Amino acid sequence: MNKNQAFPWDHPRFRSWIGVARACQLMQQAVTRAIADLGIKPPHLDILVNLYRFQGISQQELARKLLVGRSNMSMLLPQLEKRGLIERNPDAKDKRVLRLSLTAEGRALTEQAMTIQTGLIERIMSQTPEDRCLQVAEAMEDIIRILQTLETADDEEEG
Incomplete structure (x- = not known):
């Protein structure tokens, strides 16, 4: 990692991902x-x-x-x-x-x-408003689609 590069935990998307994982x-x-x-x-x-x-x-x-x-x-x-x-x-x-x-x-x-x-x-x-719960669900569904697309692309490259 070079000196000009931010640490992963300083990146907002990384923070979001860690929050989901935890x-x-x-x-x-x-x-x-x-x-x-x-x-x-x-x-x-x-x-x-x-x-x-x-x-x-x-x-x-x-x-x-x-x-x-x-x-x-x-x-x-x-x-x-x-x-x-x-x-x-x-x-x-x-x-x-x-x-x-x-x-x-x-x-x-x-x-x-x-x-x-x-x-x-x-x-x-x-304890979380329903609209925020739905936003999280939609974001996770987007991530699932992206990951499945990446997996399919990786499988096609290997095959």
Whole structure:
């Protein structure tokens, strides 16, 4: 870094990015504490909520939605299956594909966890006016689109 160049933390966009990252980290910690009594952690909750929304999704599709590798899935899914919260069944057309679904117990636990998570989000976000919350959401959606475009461009360059 040369003497004329500003430090990253002096840049307003860097400050904004660090603020988002810290908020995510602190929220993750708050969610972890809030759902601890249910015997699940945020990665489990991510899986359960996605299965609640997309019943019958494949393991590969779920990993893609959660932006994680198959190795992460292969560690977490057996834990949920062993607890009787999810089922993995072969696809009717392609036996190599496993379809995931919630059991009745998994559905009930997911609903409890979503209620806790939603309550926590509401408690935190209600202290900020709705229009500012929407501005943050729009900014983050823009960033997601930009990052996805960059990822696609990088993939095309490599391929």
